[in-house]
């Protein structure tokens with residue numbers, strides 16, 4: 296990535312921070328949702344921040360929601376609280392909990408197998424869970440992958456592919472990836488996605504931004520691999536700059552700044568709007584289909600104000616995107632023709648999973 300792109304990325308981040316509220320001033324808060332009683336939605340990381348708001352609002356609008364979380368007890372307590380608040384306002388919320396820890400690819404495979412075994416439809420998969428361990432030293436999961444890369448990109452990629460049979464059953468269906476404007480500052484070296492070659496010194500900021508860019512690139516190739524008849528649309532969204540627990544690892548100084556500038560920073564409900572829009576608005580599939588028909592090089596991307604946006608210039612690097620795709624499949628233990636085989640209704644074996652325990 297050249298200096299110009301890097302400066303442009305930072306400019307966009309600062310611009311979003313200063314002007315997101317003005318850009319999104321046409322949106323209501325909370326965002327009214329269309330009728331979604333017939334939707335089944337999985338939301339990862341729904342015990343905190345943006346994911347919590349997404350799960351609550353989808354359930355209150357009638358959807359069947361599965362909170363895919365690593366702390367089931369926290370999710371159960373939230374459901375109890377929401378049911379109490381909701382009592383007398385309609386039917387009880389249709390919401391349940393399933394455990395998944397994205398730091399373990401075995402756990403992701405077990406989750407997908409358990410869900411697919413129900414043989415029911417899945418209409419919306421929301422890959423929301425993410426980490427931003429700013430200032431922390433490089434850490435690796437038990438699978439051996441840098442943690443930002445695993446939680447923000449590899450595990451959601453594995454989940455998306457393994458859930459394709461359920462998404463096909465739910466077609467027309469959507470995969471919504473909660474991405475970030477910060478992918479504009481990322482640069483992915485497909486030969487060193489895990490930052491282990493020593494070619495570049497690891498910094499946590501780079502780990503975060505690169506994981507988000509890798510997700511956009513992977514989503515672009517997945518969009519191309521899925522035939523239009525499969526009826527699965529993929530959208531990456533920026534939630535804006537949002538006051539959530541994602542800032543828990545930021546320095547005390549930056550955390551104080553978060554509190555001092557509440558006008559500029561979205562609250563979690565405001566930050567949930569672009570994802571809820573991507574998950575439920577009837578115009579979104581039309582937009583995705585239009586991009587696909589035009590052979591647009593990148594996947595659909597919505598900004599925090601729910602308007603279409605162009606991902607970074609680096610995200611348009613098709614050759615790198617295909618290399619990221621291949622490398623990602625290798626890292627998550629799937630054969631390179633997984634998508635085509637799953638579309639054909641064949642089984643695909645993953646290197647990870649229950650039998651590896």
Ligand SMILES: NC(=O)c1ccc[n+]([C@@H]2O[C@H](COP(=O)([O-])OP(=O)(O)OC[C@H]3O[C@@H](n4cnc5c(N)ncnc54)[C@H](OP(=O)(O)O)[C@@H]3O)[C@@H](O)[C@H]2O)c1
Pocket residue numbers: 339340341342343344345346363364365366395396397398399422423424425426427446473474475476533534535536537538539540541542
């Ligand atoms: N906040 C922002 O300004 C901002 C900006 C751009 C993009 N985003 C993206 O928005 C998404 C949601 O973040 P947030 O701001 O709402 O942060 P958050 O409040 O920290 O929520 C993150 C969620 O992810 C879950 N999670 C983390 N590691 C996990 C793992 N190994 N397995 C399963 N779940 C895991 C967390 O679970 P626990 O509660 O168990 O920790 C939590 O529920 C992330 O993808 C983030 O990158 C946020």
